[in-house]
Amino acid sequence: MTDLSAARNRRDRNTRWLLLTPAMLVLLFAASGPLLIVLVYSFLTPGDYGGVEWQFSLQAWTNVLAERDIFTDEWQLADAHLTVLWRSIKLSFMTAVLAFIFGFPTAYFIATRPPRQRDIYMLLIMIPFWTNLLIRTFAIMELIRNQGTVNTLLIAMGVIDEPIQMLFTEFSLLLGMTYVYLPLMILPIYASMERFDFSLVEAGYDLYATRLQVLRKIIFPLVKPGVVAGSILVFVPCLGAYVTPRVLGGGKQLMLGNLIELQFGQLRNWPLGAALSLTLLVIVMIALLFYVRAVGREGETNV
Amino acid sequence: MSKGGFDVRRQTGFTTVAVFCFVVLYLPIILLVLYSFNAGESIAIWEGFSWRWYVSAWENERVQAATVRSVVVALSASLIATSSAVLAALATTRTRPWRGQTLAFALINQPLMVPEIVTAVALLIFFALVKVWTGYTGLAYLIIAHSAFCLPFAYMPIRARLQGMDLSLEQAGADLYGTPFKVFRRITLPQLWPGILAGAMLAFVISLDDVVITEFVKSAGQDTLPTYMLGQLRRVITPEINAISSALLAISVMLVIGFFFLSRTPK
Amino acid sequence: MIEIEGVTKIFGVGAEAFTALDDVSVTIDANEFFTLLGPSGCGKTTLLRVIAGFIDPTRGRVTLDGNNLLNQPPYARPVNTVFQSYALFPHMTVAQNIAFGLEMLGKPGSEVTSTVDEMLALVRMTEMADRKTSQISGGQQQRVALARALAPRPKVLLLDEPLSALDFKLRKDMQLELKRLQSETGITFIFVTHDQDEALTMSNRIAVMNEGRIRQIGGPRDIYDHPAERFVADFIGDTNFLDVELLKVEGEQAHIRLPSGSEVVARAAQGGGRTGGEVTVAIRPEHARMDEAEGALFQGALSNVVYVGTDTHYHIDLDSGGQFIVRQQNQPDQRHERQVGERVGVNFGAGIGQILKD
Numbered sequence: 001m002t003d004l005s006a007a008r009n010r011r012d013r014n015t016r017w018l019l020l021t022p023a024m025l026v027l028l029f030a031a032s033g034p035l036l037i038v039l040v041y042s043f044l045t046p047g048d049y050g051g052v053e054w055q056f057s058l059q060a061w062t063n064v065l066a067e068r069d070i071f072t073d074e075w076q077l078a079d080a081h082l083t084v085l086w087r088s089i090k091l092s093f094m095t096a097v098l099a100f101i102f103g104f105p106t107a108y109f110i111a112t113r114p115p116r117q118r119d120i121y122m123l124l125i126m127i128p129f130w131t132n133l134l135i136r137t138f139a140i141m142e143l144i145r146n147q148g149t150v151n152t153l154l155i156a157m158g159v160i161d162e163p164i165q166m167l168f169t170e171f172s173l174l175l176g177m178t179y180v181y182l183p184l185m186i187l188p189i190y191a192s193m194e195r196f197d198f199s200l201v202e203a204g205y206d207l208y209a210t211r212l213q214v215l216r217k218i219i220f221p222l223v224k225p226g227v228v229a230g231s232i233l234v235f236v237p238c239l240g241a242y243v244t245p246r247v248l249g250g251g252k253q254l255m256l257g258n259l260i261e262l263q264f265g266q267l268r269n270w271p272l273g274a275a276l277s278l279t280l281l282v283i284v285m286i287a288l289l290f291y292v293r294a295v296g297r298e299g300e301t302n303v
Numbered sequence: 304m305s306k307g308g309f310d311v312r313r314q315t316g317f318t319t320v321a322v323f324c325f326v327v328l329y330l331p332i333i334l335l336v337l338y339s340f341n342a343g344e345s346i347a348i349w350e351g352f353s354w355r356w357y358v359s360a361w362e363n364e365r366v367q368a369a370t371v372r373s374v375v376v377a378l379s380a381s382l383i384a385t386s387s388a389v390l391a392a393l394a395t396t397r398t399r400p401w402r403g404q405t406l407a408f409a410l411i412n413q414p415l416m417v418p419e420i421v422t423a424v425a426l427l428i429f430f431a432l433v434k435v436w437t438g439y440t441g442l443a444y445l446i447i448a449h450s451a452f453c454l455p456f457a458y459m460p461i462r463a464r465l466q467g468m469d470l471s472l473e474q475a476g477a478d479l480y481g482t483p484f485k486v487f488r489r490i491t492l493p494q495l496w497p498g499i500l501a502g503a504m505l506a507f508v509i510s511l512d513d514v515v516i517t518e519f520v521k522s523a524g525q526d527t528l529p530t531y532m533l534g535q536l537r538r539v540i541t542p543e544i545n546a547i548s549s550a551l552l553a554i555s556v557m558l559v560i561g562f563f564f565l566s567r568t569p570k
Numbered sequence: 571m572i573e574i575e576g577v578t579k580i581f582g583v584g585a586e587a588f589t590a591l592d593d594v595s596v597t598i599d600a601n602e603f604f605t606l607l608g609p610s611g612c613g614k615t616t617l618l619r620v621i622a623g624f625i626d627p628t629r630g631r632v633t634l635d636g637n638n639l640l641n642q643p644p645y646a647r648p649v650n651t652v653f654q655s656y657a658l659f660p661h662m663t664v665a666q667n668i669a670f671g672l673e674m675l676g677k678p679g680s681e682v683t684s685t686v687d688e689m690l691a692l693v694r695m696t697e698m699a700d701r702k703t704s705q706i707s708g709g710q711q712q713r714v715a716l717a718r719a720l721a722p723r724p725k726v727l728l729l730d731e732p733l734s735a736l737d738f739k740l741r742k743d744m745q746l747e748l749k750r751l752q753s754e755t756g757i758t759f760i761f762v763t764h765d766q767d768e769a770l771t772m773s774n775r776i777a778v779m780n781e782g783r784i785r786q787i788g789g790p791r792d793i794y795d796h797p798a799e800r801f802v803a804d805f806i807g808d809t810n811f812l813d814v815e816l817l818k819v820e821g822e823q824a825h826i827r828l829p830s831g832s833e834v835v836a837r838a839a840q841g842g843g844r845t846g847g848e849v850t851v852a853i854r855p856e857h858a859r860m861d862e863a864e865g866a867l868f869q870g871a872l873s874n875v876v877y878v879g880t881d882t883h884y885h886i887d888l889d890s891g892g893q894f895i896v897r898q899q900n901q902p903d904q905r906h907e908r909q910v911g912e913r914v915g916v917n918f919g920a921g922i923g924q925i926l927k928d
Contacts, residue, residue, distance in 0.1 A: 008626060012398050019394035020407060022387035023454060027410050030451035034425035035417070041428055051431070102324050105314070109321030112312040123563050128328050130505075130562075131555040132512040134529050135548040139331035142338070142346045142540075149334055152347035182328065201311045215314055240418025242515050247536060257420040257515075264427060264519070274428070277421045284418055471657035474624055477644040478651045479671030480722065486645075489670070493661045 035281075042274035050268045060271035064279055081259065081276075088256040089283075091170065092238035095177040096185070096231045102178070103185030103230060108219075110186075111193035122190065129183035137247045140176045141167060168250040176248040177238050184237070185230040192226030193219075232291040236284050256280050336552065339545035346542055356546040365531060366547060373511055373527040376442065380449030381457070381506035387450075388457035388502055389495070393487075396465040397473075414452040422452065423519035430520060440522045448520045449510040456509050457502035460566050464498025465491075501565040504558045512555065572598040572621065572726060572758070577630030579616055579782075590616040591627065592782035598726075598760060603752050605761045607769040608779035609805065614762045617779075618728050621760065622651050634725060645674070650719035651728040654735075656711050658703040664714050665690070665699040671722040689717040692751065709740045716748075720755060729761045733768060745771050766806045770794060778802045786840070795854075798840035799927045803852040810858070810894050816849045816925065824925050826851060829890035830868035836923030843927045851923040855897035858918040860884050860908070866915020870894065872908055886914060 042060050044052040067078040110121040128136060143149050144166040151163035166172050196219065204214040220227075242257030249255070254262075256276065263273030339357070343350030360366050391411060395404065414422065430444050468491070476486035514529045521530060528551060535544055579591040591613045598604045606614040619625040621632060623644030632639045639647055650671065658667050668689050672682045690696040693713040698706055703714065712732060719727055729748075733741045749772050752759045763769055769776050770790040777787045778801075786798040797803035800811070817825040817833070824838040826849070836851050843849075863869045873893070874885035877900075884896045894916060908914065 009399075013401070016394045016398045016401065019390040021390075022383075023391035023411060023458075024407070026383065026387055026447065026450050026454060027413065030426060030447045031413050031417075031422060032410055034429035035421070037429050037432070038421070038425045102320060105317035105320035106324040108314060108317050119567075123560070124325060125328070126563065127556055127559055128332065130508055130559040131332075131552055132529065132548070134512070134514045134532060135335070135552055136332065138532070138544065138548060139335040142335060142545075143331050147345065147347055149347050179327070179331070182324065186324075198312060205309070205311060211314060237418070240420050242420045242423075243533070246533075257418070260420055260424060261519075264424065270428065273424060277424045280418055281421050284416070288416055469655060469657060471653045471655050472659060474622075474644070475651070475653055475657040475659070475718075476670070476674075477624075478622060478649075479718070480645045480674035481670070482645055482674075485674060490659060 038274045038277055042271055042278055044271050046269045046271050048268075050264070050270060052270050057271065060269070060275040063269075063272050064275050084254050084256060084259045087170070087253070088239055091173055091177065091255065092235045092241075094174055095181060095238045096234045098174065098178045099182050099185035099234045100227065100231060103182055104189055104227065107186045107189035107193055107226075110190055111196065112198075118194070125183050125186050125190075129187075133180055134243055134247070136180055137176055137244050140172075140179055141247055144172055144175070167248060168252045170253055172248040173245055173253055173255070176244045177241060180244055181234045181237060184233040188229040188233060189223060189226040192223040192229075196222060229291060232287050236287050236291075239284060239287070240280055332552065335545050336549045338542050339549045341542045341545075344541055346540060346545060356542040357550075360543050360546045360550075363543070365526070366528070369526045369528045369531040372442070372525065373529075376445050376449055376517075376527060377507050377510040379446045380453050380510045381503050383446070383450040384453035384506045385457040385461075385499060385503040388454055388461055388506075389499060391454075392458055392462040392465050396462060411458055412455050415455050419452075419515040423516045426516060427519040434522075442525065444520050444522070445517060445525065445527075448516055449513060452513070452516060453506035453509050457506040460501040460505065460562075461495065461498045463566070464495055464501075468494055497565045501562050504562045504565070508555050508558045508562075511551070571600050571635055572760075573631070573633045574598075574617070574621075575631040575633075577617070577620060577627045577632065579613075579620065579625060580628045589782050591620070594630070594782070594784055596777055596784060596787060598758060600725075600758055601756050603749065603759045603761065603772055603774045605763060605769040605773040605776045606779055607763055607766065607776050607806075609764055612779040613782040614764075614779050615730055618651075618730055618760065618762050621726070622649060622728055623647050648722075648725045649728060650722060650724040650726075651730065652715050652719045652732045654730045654732065656715040656732075656735075658711055658714060658718070660703055663700050663702055664695060664706065667703060667714055668718045668721050670718065675722060685721055689721045692720070692754070693717040708736055709744065712736060712744060713747075716751065720751070720757065723755075724757065726758045726760060729759060731763055732761075733763070734765075741768075748772060770806075778805065780805070796837060796840060796924050797852055797926065800850065800852075803924070803926060808855050808895065808897075810853045810855060811926075812851050812853065812892075812894075812923075814849060814851050814923075816844060816846050819845045823921070826923070826925070828868050829888075832867045834867060834918070834923065835920040836925055837921050839925040839927045841927070843925065850926045850928075852926055853918055853923050855883065855895045856881075856899075857922045858894070858896045858916050860886070860896045860898065861915045861917050863913045863915040867917050868894075869913060869915045872910055872912045872914050875908060875910060884908065884914070886916065 041052055043056055043058065045055040045057045045059070047053050062075075063078065064081060065078055066075050067081075068074070069076055106125075110118055110125075113121060141148070145151070146163040146165065146167065148167075150166070151160075154160045155163065166175075200218055200222070201214055204218045209217065240257055241255055242261065245253060245255040245258050249258070251258075257280075260273050260276045260280070263269045263276065338346045338349075340352050340354070341348075341350055342353035342355065388411075391407070395407060395411075426444075426448050430448075433444075434440055472494075473486055473490055476490040477483070481489060512529060513527075514533055517527050518530050518533065521527070526534065528547060532544055532547060574594060574596050577591055577594045578589070581588045581590055594613070594617060606617060608614050616625060620627050621639065623639070623642065627640070634648070639649070659670065662670070665686050668686045669682050672685055677685070686699075687696070690699055693716055695710060695713055695717065698710060698714075703711060706714070712735075715732065732748075733744050736744060745768060748759070748761075752772075761768075761772065770793075773790055775787060775789055776793050778785045778793060780801050786793060786802045788796075793802065794806055797806065797809070803809040803811070812828065814826040814828055814836075817827055819825075819838050822838050824836050825833060826836050827833050839849070868888060868890065870886040870888040872884060873887045874883075876883040876885070879900070881897045881899055884898070886894045886896065888894050896916060
């Protein structure tokens with residue numbers, strides 16, 4: 001390499017760092033840096049009034065899954081935590097399945113419209129997605145609460161006498177999260193369907209396949225990466241959901257996010273909260289690894 | 304395709320499900336907006352049209368303060384996020400590939416990957432320390448936190464625009480005696496504007512709508528509109544909440560539609 | 571005068587390293603229309619971008635009138651480029667595009683205006699001055715790109731396949747237009763193309779490139795009639811190759827013996843080469859004549875007759891093996907048609923065959 005390109009490389013490097021500095025400062029101060037402190041806090045002892053004592057302890061990490069019985073002083077599984085963890089995973093999974101059942105036909109419907117219409121339909125999907133999550137959760141809450149639209153309507157029609165309790169149940173969480181995260185399923189499925197070559201379907205029919213067989217054997221395998229991506233995109237934010245379970249679960253149906261918040265609020269156990277946060281982070285990262293692999297594979301097939 | 308012929312694209316029931324989805328996506332929101340105009344105090348029984356809940360929200364001092372705070376935070380955060388995103392996008396698209404690129408990319412996108420609640424907890428812990436050290440408890444914490452999670456949203460459309468831009472235009476600028484700064488100002492920036500505007504709008508919407516991180520980072524008396532609304536949950540719900548929601552929705556919808564048209568690739 | 575000395579460009583490192591330019595040396599004179607011709611990936615565009623300053627060579631020197639170009643950034647080089655995609659600024663009008671380089675050079679406003687007007691007239695685009703670049707046709711965009719690059723009066727104009735996006739008819743017109751502009755402005759043009767017709771039509775000299783090296787430099791006639799090696803003969807036009815025995819070389823004259831046993835004089839290989847043994851001789855299809863079998867240099871059977879309008883191509887299976895193509899111009903009073911299967915002979919004059927170096 002000549003001196004010339006070396007000098008140019010050096011100049012390039014300096015410009016690059018200068019350009020990146022503002023973004024990196026913001027992110028280090030308010031995103032990445034604090035995460036490291038969470039790691040440190042998870043190994044400390046809780047303070048009496050919140051905060052921490054600067055004393056090393058593994059207790060928080062043990063407490064994620066186990067707790068010491070107050071009376072017998074024996075270790076046992078932390079039922080409360082496990083219930084919440086199980087509910088989080090179960091509801092996230094069911095939400096992804098529901099979102100697929102409704103999202104796949106919708107994405108297919110949009111992808112089979114003429115190009116100009118597709119844009120409009122996608123805008124219709126994007127608008128709810130980018131509008132306030134809290135407001136959309138409120139909207140669901142107002143629909144299903146005891147004095148809400150659905151119950152009032154049913155009583156007025158004489159179908160029921162007493163309001164049906166829908167709010168603060170697992171059903172309400174499932175409904176709310178499916179409603180809120182449905183666009184995240186539709187977007188990637190649509191993205192892979194938009195590029196789908198429908199002459200393949202014609203070839204399928206030409207070779208005696210029925211509609212269902214065409215769907216199962218031709219369309220689905222080719223848009224599967226989009227389905228995987230969509231499922232992960234729904235599953236991941238559900239796992240960490242905080243607002244939806246707080247509004248629709250009302251403190252009765254805790255999910256991981258609410259359990260973490262409790263440690264920083266009423267329960268004043270910051271190290272446990274830190275350890276639970278990192279547990280959530282690890283689960284999410286594993287799910288994202290699947291996502292990267294799915295999307296990576298999709299990229300290859302499209303080259 | 305001829306009418307009445309065999310439609311290869313049709314799948315039984317799919318259209319029904321799609322229509323159902325569109326209805327379900329919008330019905331709750333439409334009802335929410337509808338009842339914001341209810342004359343009565345119920346959010347389920349219609350008692351006639353009235354502006355009373357908008358008036359009462361407008362006159363509510365806590366709502367006023369929260370609105371001002373929301374706007375100040377969203378404006379500052381989108382400004383910081385967008386300007387640093389422009390520079391970062393230049394660094395990741397307009398210099399030769401380099402070793403730290405993946406890391407920088409991961410850092411910028413970190414707020415998209417890490418669950419909000421985890422970031423919120425991290426900021427709560429970190430800012431608690433900083434507050435003790437400095438004694439400062441002002442809005443700056445909210446602004447910097449919002450800037451960080453808005454950054455990837457501002458970065459994405461700007462980067463997309465830069466990547467979609469024909470590199471030979473900038474080369475032509477340099478070939479015609481434009482120094483790097485002049486080329487940026489005269490060639491790159493004029494074409495980048497739609498991307499910058501789109502990024503800023505997205506960042507503004509994201510900041511305006513944030514609940515979780517604000518809830519954890521705010522000091523006492525620093526409610527934004529969304530956290531104020533969340534706080535009202537414990538009380539009896541009146542259509543005043545619907546009125547505030549509808550106003551917020553209107554802003555978001557306008558910005559999202561604006562973003563949509565700005566970020567469409569020019570034909 | 572541009573002097574390029576030993577320029578080498580290697581992209582990547584280690585196993586993935588790719589040599590785009592391999593020790594390229596060439597001198598391009600002032601006022602010359604010089605063409606770099608070769609297939610895609612031969613390094614011609616890389617060489618152009620080295621001169622423009624968008625690529626740093628790994629080794630070598632590039633000077634313009636004795637001044638080192640390589641230590642100057644692109645915006646300091648008195649060299650302008652017409653890009654393959656034209657790269658017209660979409661947010662500016664035609665006139666603003668043409669003015670851009672002059673403004674960057676800090677020319678006074680009056681001079682900018684007058685030069686822009688002059689350039690618009692030169693490329694016959696005066697009426698289009700205030701159009702956006704998206705509102706004009708491909709051929710017009712091409713002319714604006716030319717005017718924009720010529721406006722600052724560069725010492726050298728670099729043209730990177732500027733005609734490839736135009737349709738056939740327009741391309742023919744632009745070839746003549748470019749030639750006119752070059753002679754009117756007196757600026758050195760370095761023109762990159764993979765199209766042999768373009769190269770032959772416009773150039774003073776052509777450098778044929780392949781795999782990062784210059785294979786032959788010469789005038790259009792030189793290159794076409796006297797290719798130095800097999801690649802050049804094959805890349806430009808159609809060629810028959812015959813394996814022959816070289817008997818002796820006297821200056822430019824080479825005595826060869828054809829496989830049929832006939833002896834004939836051909837042109838010796840460019841820049842020397844072998845003086846005896848097996849060599850390849852190249853003969854253009856239109857330089858050979860088809861005659862009666864009797865008494866011809868060599869003979870064969872007619873295997874195919876292809877009518878292509880202006881010419882007829884006769885494919886002949888040679889008795890000595892291999893195929894030979896003769897191209898003859900069609901006349902309105904064509905005397906008699908040859909039939910497939912007929913025995914025919916082939917003749918060509920002294921000095922017509924060109925011995926190849928390889």
